[in-house]
Amino acid sequence: MSQQQQSSATPLERFRELTGKIKQFEEILGLVYWDMRTGAPRKGIELRSQAVGALSSETFKLSTSEEMGELLAHLSAPDNASALGEIDRKLVEETAKDYDRNRRIPPDMYREYVVLTSQSEAAWEEAKEKNDFEGFVPYLEKIIDYNRKFIDLWGVKNTPYDTLLDMYEPGLTTEELDRLFGELRERLVPLAERIAKSPNKPDTSFLNGTFDKEAQKAFSKLILKQMGYDFEAGRLDESVHPFATGLSTGDVRITTRYLPEDLTSALFGTIHEGGHSLYEQNISPELDGTPLSTGTSMGIHESQSRLWENMIGRSLGFWQRYLPDLAALFPGQLDGVTPEAFYRGINVVEPSLIRIEADELTYNLHIMIRYEIEKMLFNENLNARDLPEVWNRKYAEALGVTPPDNAHGVLQDVHWSGGAFGYFPSYSLGNMYGAQMMDVARSKLPELDAQIANGELLPLKEWLTEQVYRHGKLLKPSELIERISGRPLQSSCLCDYLEDKYKEIYRLE
Amino acid sequence: MSQQQQSSATPLERFRELTGKIKQFEEILGLVYWDMRTGAPRKGIELRSQAVGALSSETFKLSTSEEMGELLAHLSAPDNASALGEIDRKLVEETAKDYDRNRRIPPDMYREYVVLTSQSEAAWEEAKEKNDFEGFVPYLEKIIDYNRKFIDLWGVKNTPYDTLLDMYEPGLTTEELDRLFGELRERLVPLAERIAKSPNKPDTSFLNGTFDKEAQKAFSKLILKQMGYDFEAGRLDESVHPFATGLSTGDVRITTRYLPEDLTSALFGTIHEGGHSLYEQNISPELDGTPLSTGTSMGIHESQSRLWENMIGRSLGFWQRYLPDLAALFPGQLDGVTPEAFYRGINVVEPSLIRIEADELTYNLHIMIRYEIEKMLFNENLNARDLPEVWNRKYAEALGVTPPDNAHGVLQDVHWSGGAFGYFPSYSLGNMYGAQMMDVARSKLPELDAQIANGELLPLKEWLTEQVYRHGKLLKPSELIERISGRPLQSSCLCDYLEDKYKEIYRLE
Known part of the structure; x- marks a missing residue:
């Protein structure tokens, strides 16, 4: 039949x-x-x-x-x-x-x-x-x-590692990535050095303390709602490693992790996964039920998580609006902290061991280390057994820190256990895509910064839906960024953004 | 390849x-x-x-x-x-x-x-x-x-409804069920009438009140652990309608529902689903991964849920041991209630509208009503549209109560929405199987009642594992009950048990 x-x-x-x-x-x-x-x-x-x-x-x-x-x-x-x-x-x-x-x-x-x-x-x-x-x-x-x-079996393109990269960012090559990462390094490493020498360190003492889990959860939910995350098409749960998963446009789930000693972990983790989720929830219903109903690449996906987490969630305007809500949930713990002080405190730059806890600037260095190691694994046949040594050496070179043990070093990320070699560059690509998109957003939505400072996050969400989300996998990442910004992916928008942001925070020059 | x-x-x-x-x-x-x-x-x-x-x-x-x-x-x-x-x-x-x-x-x-x-x-x-x-x-x-x-398409055996019955209780016929239900009716209806006339009504006033949800949850977990439910091979969640589902022997999940105004709902709901779960968790690992790794029939499955819920969970010995634990979770709410008074209160017999809230005795009348209606649907082509009228008439006849609306009548159970016609008899079959098994258990485990009163529930679990659980679907329900008790399924063990229990509670004769 x-x-x-x-x-x-x-x-x-x-x-x-x-x-x-x-x-x-x-x-x-x-x-x-x-x-x-x-x-x-x-x-x-x-x-x-x-x-x-x-x-x-x-x-x-x-x-x-x-x-x-x-x-x-x-x-x-x-x-x-x-x-x-x-x-x-x-x-x-x-x-x-x-x-x-x-x-x-x-x-x-x-x-x-x-x-x-x-x-x-x-x-x-x-x-x-x-x-x-x-x-x-x-x-x-x-x-x-x-x-x-x-x-x-798939066939080597340029180098073996290129074959893996192509899975997450179609068309991307190590040659291109070497160039982009080279540019980032050239501008961001000196910036990090100047920051290290700056005497104007932000005060972070108000972030010490124990923060009630239920209150953290309430704030996570509040912010997701403000971002336009649809709780009728998703849910928020807990897991050891935060993630978002789009099962269909009607079911996009977020997990986060509440650490009593670290208010910022769940906070920014939730906004990050919320960014991924806005993407998946807002793909055009025309694509429902087809393999095109998903993000077009992991780089574009991470652009949304990183954009919401950092360019919105770690912006001054955002905290001018939301700090009172946060403070109200933790009575007595954030009294007297101004939005400016809070903003500076959550943007402290410090070489650190753990990628997901890294600041917006040195984060890219964590990614470059992983990128170099993955190239060694596949282009130079590095042995798995030698990973801790290589890892620790690279951390010492690039960030000047050495993990006390492998749990805080080579074992910190879930990706390799799932075979996701070639994924890590997506995060820095996301940072670059995101900065390039935000430049356009600011020119198209002249009220954007005022809106954010006023808690109006939906105009940005609508703009991103129109430009990015609704297309699902209909457009290639390169087509998408050209269509939005009129040019291919650049490192300069991200570098400009980070320089402006941190010069102000650290009062450089 | x-x-x-x-x-x-x-x-x-x-x-x-x-x-x-x-x-x-x-x-x-x-x-x-x-x-x-x-x-x-x-x-x-x-x-x-x-x-x-x-x-x-x-x-x-x-x-x-x-x-x-x-x-x-x-x-x-x-x-x-x-x-x-x-x-x-x-x-x-x-x-x-x-x-x-x-x-x-x-x-x-x-x-x-x-x-x-x-x-x-x-x-x-x-x-x-x-x-x-x-x-x-x-x-x-x-x-x-x-x-x-x-x-x-399957072919009618005896009557069309027999064909459905066979899905849940292989080999069972309406003829056999008519006989068993007839015997139950003959002994249980007069018993219910004598109870109604008894002046010795249990006091249930201590069950009124608002019972903290977290405390209810803690007690549910405590009892499941005491029963030997393995939380590393399962989990306890909430749902509108409690259920248990055995995904594999290593993953048998329970849901329950905490009603603030009704302490007994989650309490007995959890023990009921716990009984189902003990069955599924303790099937022999030899059968893992095969279609035989499941309960042998719904009647045998319900025998385990109903046995644990009623014959253990609503027994005096059980509350002699666990009432202090329960009372400690609700300070001031159960003070001065003796195990005897609690036992009598949770065993009050009253004609009611809702099956899952019914007492152990009239429960079987709720089942008989559904059984008769299902027979009408398939053997007499009753229209779905006429269900409320038939339902309400039968409740008036059998229990002397009339639902105020369909939510408390024909719409109360989930089963028909999933197409599970022929399932309901399993509950009364379960009551009969369970009583027959417990008679044997008491003769094989002479210390059983003393053990229960002492909070030692594992010997019973081990005995049931040996007799029932480990076999999964290797033995037919009829083989199983013959093997355990030396005879086919009878209604008399259940009737004897209920008569003894309620004569004592209501001080009849």
Whole structure:
């Protein structure tokens, strides 16, 4: 019966149905991962990982099936392709890309890899907790080894690492990244040095103390609502490592982490994940149920999280409006702190060990270290076992700090345990994209800074929806930034922004 | 590559793999349903329902595939079947049953039905909240209509309703149920009448008041731990309608509902779901990952929930031990209440409107009403639209009460919104199975009552694990009860138990 139905459907209908099914399975897998990170019971992880492996494999098989190959061949033929609408054409293009990539991976290899990575996140968490790098090495070695094999199967572009980069930021090369990071280094390292010498250090003493968890939660919710995050299309939970996951436009979930001793962790973590979520919640409903209903690249995704976290959440105007609300939640703890003092305090620049706690300026140095190490892993065959030594050396060189142990060093980030090599650059790309977008936003919305200082965050959200969010994956990252700003990605907007901001805070010159 | 692998595997290996995959997909679907009921955002439900439909269809296709048919035919052939071990033989038998049943349903029909039922639960919830039976009728009509079609496709056994009953209690017939319910009615209705006339009414005034939610939660956790529920293989959440779901033996989740005005709701709801969960957590690891790793029937499942809830949770010994713990959580609210008074108060018998709030005795009358209505729906083609009238008439006849509105009448239960016609009898079957098991338990564990009064609940849990839980679906319900008690299911153990209990509480004769 379904056989008959299929043959009466047009190739385009069959293609939409098949890609829709892949999207549906991915939505369900996304939910399973969310659950694993927000409280799935420990004893169920082993069987759950196997189940995830089975469903991922099924999804993988659909994306590499003979039927998919035939449909793509048919719909990509010039006569047929030219008859397609914009969405379908893009759908064919993106699906063909995945098809070509996935067809090169043997299904069993893929399944083993999925099971491995879904187990290794738990192993990493344990290793981090116990400061046991040795215990994590076997996983890391296997994951790196799989990725090296994937690169061989996919084919090396320029350098092996380029092949991984392309997964997160289509079209991006190490050559381009070397240039961008070089420019950042050239302007940001001297800036950091001048800051270090400045006698005008912000006072951060008001950030010391114990901050009630329920009050922190209430403020996180308040700010998300102010940003226009739709709680009927999402929820806020807790996890050891904050994240956002867009299961569909109607279900975009955020997690955060409330540290009693650190008010800023949940605060900026929530705004960061809120930025990711605004993106996913506001993709055009036209794209619902298709693989195009997601962010166009991780760099653009991080531009939204970092823009909201830093350019809005760490701005003076924002705190002129919201500090009284925050102070009211912690009676007696923030009395007498002015918005200016608060602003300076949350923007203190200090070389540090932990990326997610880093200030906006040195953050990019943390990323460059990871970028260099990842290049070494894939372009120079660095051994997993040697990572701690390389890591610590690079931290000493770039930031002048040395981790006391691996938990505060090479084990700090979740990414590698999930095989996400090539992801880290997205954060700095996001910082650059975001600064470039904000320059345009300020010229298009002349009232923007006044609005932020007045707690009106929705005009910016609407502008970003129009420019970025609604397009989902319809536009490539390079197309998007050209369309918004009239030029390709630059490092200069970010450097200008950071120089202006920190010269003022540290009263340089 | 996977093709090659498949052909080198034996039929038994391929069969295990295929049934394992079905089990894995069901585990994931179970998680999605859990999520839908514990806080999935409203705006994501529509797309999620479609995704559930897609994965359920995939699972359905696996269970009805040509490959499955060939493997079952091969493994059921006498020569091959006799070479199988006990687990594999049972696996073939149970899978063949599902295969025969599912092959009769057209795949598209199945998919439509899954989408319908996953939407209609939300529709029912809304209808109940707004007391809007009319709004729910279209869903109900469709669900009933599908079930009538399923019955035709599956084939009528004795009566159409028998076909549904068999899904929840394999082998059970309306003839047998009519007899059992007749026996219950004959002994329990006169008992209820004598109780109504008794002047010795328990005092329930101490149950009035407002009971702190966090304290209720703490007590729920305490009791689950005491019962031997493993929190590393499960979790306790909240939902509008309490339930338990066994995703695997390592992940068996409970939800409950804390009503500030009603201490007993969460208390007995939690113990009830805890009973279901002990069953699922303690199935033999040998059966992990197979479709046999679940309860053998809904009647046996409810025997465990109802046994723990009533025969343990509403026993005097239990409260001799735990009342001080409960009272300590609600300072000033239960002062001076003796275990005896508490025991009598929580066992008050009163005709009521709501099944899940009913006492242990009249509970069975609530079930009989539903059983009779379900028979009318499927054996006499009663219209969905006429349900409220029939419902209210039967409540007036059997319990002497009339619902003030449909929310407190025909809309009270979730079951029909999910298409679970034929499930309700499981509760009374559970009461009967449970009483029959407890008679044996008392003879095998002579210290049992003393242990309960001493807070030692684990010996009973271990005995039930040995007798019931570990077997999963290896034994049929009829085999299980024969094996435990040496005879088939009887109504007399339950009637004897209830008579003894209530004669004492109401000081009858």
